Amino acid sequence: MIGRYAKLNVYQEIFKSSDFYRVAGGAFLIPVALLIGLMSNTAVIASLSLKELVLIVSVLVNGFPIIMEAVKGVMAKEVNVDELVSIAIIACMLTGNYLEAAVVSAIMVAGALIEEAVSDSARQAIESLVEMTPDTATLLRNGREETVKVETIRKGDMLVVRSGEIIAVDGVIREGATSVDEASITGESIPVNRLEGDDVYAGTTCVDGFIKVEAVRVGEDSTFGKIVQMIQAAEESKTESARIVDEYAKWFTPVILASALLALLFTGDVTRAITVLIVGCPCSFLLAGPVTTVAAISRAATEGVLVKGGGYLENMAKASSLYFDKTGTLTRGEPGVVEILPEGGRSAEDLISMAAAVETGSAHPLATAILRKAGEMSSSIPEAREIVSETGRGVSGMVGEKRVEVVSSDAYGQKGLTTVEVRVDGDVWGCLCMEDEARPMATKAIRDLGAKGINDIRILSGDREPAVKRLADEVGISRWHAGCKPDEKLDLIDTCVGSGLIFVGDGVNDAPALKAADTGIAMGLRGSDVALETADIVLMNDGLEKLPFLVDLSRKMSRTIKINIALSFIINLIAVVLGFAGVLTPILGAITHNIGSILVVALAASLRYSKG
Template sequence: MALECDTHGWSCSPSCCGSGGLDAREAVRIGAAGVLLGAALAAEHFALSLPIPVAVLSLGSLVLTGLPIIVGTVQGLLQRQRNVGELASIAIVAALYLGEFTVAAELGFIMALGEVAEEYAHRRSRRDIEAIAADTPRYAFVVRDGETVRAALSEIGPGDRVLVRPGDVVPVDGTVATGTSAVDESHLTGESIPVEKGPGDAVYAGTINHDGALQVTVLRVGDRSAYGKIMQMVREAEERRPPSRPLVDRLAVVYTPVMLAAAGVVLLATGDLQRSISLLIVACPCALLLATPSAVLAAIGAGARRGVLIRGGEYLEACSKIDTVVFDKTGTLTLGDLHVTKVVPFCGRTVEGVLRVAAVAEAGSEHPVARAILDAAPEPGSHAADATEMHLHPGGGIEARSGEARIVVGSARLLALTGIPLPEEARAVRDTLAASGVTPVFVAVDEEVVGVIGLQDRLRPESVEVIERLRREGIETIAMLTGDHEVVARRVAAEAGIPEDAVYAGLLPGQKQEYVETLQTGGRTVCFVGDGTNDGPALARADIGVSIGSREDTVALETSHVVLMRGGLAELPDFLRLGKRAARTITANVLFALAFSFSMIALAALGILSPAGGAIAHQAGTLIVLANSASLAGRAFVDLPGGRFGRHGPGSCPAADGL
């Protein structure tokens, strides 16, 4: 089936949800059925004295269109699945029982045409996800012993070197060994401008090489690559069931028996089997079944186009309830691009010596603090082999051993935790650095503090605007949590526009989670925004956990519910707006589907709607729901006063929400 709309024990028949794209075989089948039906109707109109040809032509058309519906229904029943095609199948069989062969053929033909229309509407909803889900190559050209050979990706591992020709899709994550080229990374980030790549630069599976040949040293392949993790997330998003689906599940238990009973009552009261047939046709709840998944799919696709990866529909629906947004500081509100501004050595050490010791401990870490120290250290990149043991203290720092020496790099809290006294001169340096907005990091060897390293970060350029937009969207509370020094935290918060009483500094990852829990206990619905590195507990605990992701950092894909793959905050307000619109669209779809179905059922019961008219009405209702959901992709990201780009551009007028 094209659109996955299974519920517990209730699934769509091929006639309702489509059985695939309209390929040549399908076109011939439906076209032939239409020709036979047209001939039958002509024969019925012009040659009433020749009923046999009419029956033969009608049954021929019905075999091509109605038979697949009936077969799908039987298969579902054999698998103990309730199938909405049951009602359509019963209506076709009843028409045959009455000898209304042309009516049965009309029902099958209209349902088949509806299948084509639904498939087209559904494919429009999926196109953004299909763009990000384009298949990576199954093979790559590997350079071995001076020769280039074609090899399956399963035969390629880290350290191999692959050739990526102009126009090729990059098959692996790796670093450029030789060559220069522009690489299109839009499938990963939503950013359409190609990025220039040269020796030493990272490239990623799923991106497209433009104009130069590259030799790439392999780091990750397949599901372990950034692209593989993204695709796993997209697949999960399509499979997860949003909170609004239980309504349909409960309805599935009683719906078909109730509709059969209603058709029986109409038959007994009127003696008109055609009314009952019409009722069964319009009672097929395809529009209701598609109300939620079609909107979720369209919204996920719209987000994917902008580099916003959403793990499931429940997080879209939660957006309408969010009243509190909590930010991590480093790498979230700030760029996380720390750089060393000052080094104060103690105990006869030199600046270079303090950096070298710190680099030994930090060599195995991917934290922004580690990257800054390693970049500033003498002989960067040469210290990994010096440490024999490493132990990360999330939110505090790192502890390592080099030979017999124990090295601790981190906060004053980590020194206290590891039993290392903080001398008065180090306290004075800490206070001086913090007062100027610089984060102090202590370096200790064994029981002695040998230096303090000052690190400074910069606010993301979009942070102030994002926070202003969140307030305009009605977010009541905006707070910042950080493990950093309180003075530094307050400086960053003041620059970003976060009130001083909403700043909480010196927190461990577990304490961030506790803060989120406290908010939720108080009745708040919380969106936590972090960088995906040390914020795992808080991201998981929040009603919506949003990570600032990147091509380099795939941790965010594993720890959060939503990932902003462009590496910035700019799309956060748009995501929350998208979620609210998706929730409104789902509600509008469900209300319309229920109202439309009951109206058509009433018209059928009164004899106003014929079986053929009922089939047309059924498909029309379904298509309206699909079209309303598909429109989400066109109005998901809009221009706001003072906001960023927007889909429609300046002066445009986005469509109104809902039906």
């Protein structure tokens, strides 16, 4: 916490920095001074021995920056814990304790460097994100390729991306095909295939192939740019625990100053007063919240989960209620054929082939589901002609000499299924039943959440009751609300707000509910722009299996903050008492102080290794 090393958003390799060499150089002067002191006939300049002069230089190198930070704090009328150590250093100098002043200065700044180095391990995921954007890209202009700075790329520009290169913008593939490593966006380690017309994102890697990408969003407007901004902003956010610590920290300086004065008055020993000032500096207390929060947010980022602030994780830690939207959240957001019911002795393959023939070329979601199912069954699709689509009824056409109709039916509506009837020359060949299928990991996620004490799990949906009930039974949710209008969703959420209520939606039509809940979690792949703007937490790969992980992480974060606060308070209290009693010297006090701070930071950084 001493001086500028207190900044949590400084990204640098500490042990390669000029600060490290300055601190090491100042510390090296201490043994040099002691060696000079052992030599006979030491030179004396203006009543100071050469040994003392070297020690003073050491204090100037390492102690002066601490004192300057304290002065800046006083000038800005801000409480700065550097004031306590600064007073201690100055007191040592005035009383002629140059060795103590030099050693304390060196230990304090060295400890701050170590704290920063340990804290950096909590930010590794964030640093890797910042470094992941390329500086240049290959642009296609007038049929020629040229390398340009990424910041000069504009919407509509055409980029060329080859195997092994990082995609510099959000865009659409206009030519070519590739596999893309999207781990930086979704946390998914397995590359996904991307074809002409598919979206690709900045910060992802072209694993193989060759593609031409039309830029849609660039720079800070890209999904990746927004992710980096979100995480960096989250570092500055404060949890409720951190805000409480900040309030109490305002009292630390006057209390410790008073304790040091009492030590001087009762014992008459200025060394004890100096020790109290050193050990009373509440660095570890102030670090307890911020470093833990950064570690938790960083850990979530490695799993493709973006958290806008530690406060939202803190809310999750006390949650026992979690409400889901249905379509696009618990389900894929697109229908799939779940039952094929042929009649008259006909086969399922014949039924799906006839239906797919007249649905070819249609962009309707039900047509897409039928064609996808035909592809999965490897059914041959005959050519159709004279295709006519009737809104609200269905589609018809000629397949060979047969007239084929695919029309809406409510035969299985009571089961929550969307059904179409397939007729050939007026005869009913059978029915195709479709539904918006549950996400593969939904059932397991809900079971795991229940095991973690999230006992009030519900579906809030505007869909029909049979469809909602069918899904609820499938994924294992006993409480559900169908036919909910937006205001009705909000009324249900408002009854539980304040208890840590979590709402999970797709970030498009659930914006009011996401905002109203204590913690709003959005699915990132569907309407990611809205999700990134509205939600408190975003699942970039739409993975519901990350919800139990988030609950665990939030509880670990809150628990670690509480442990660190208690640990810091106990260490400071014991150290102040021992300093008052004369058991600790200023040098031992500085060592004790830094051990406490490093221990707190190390406990916080351990969150980086929480299981996903």
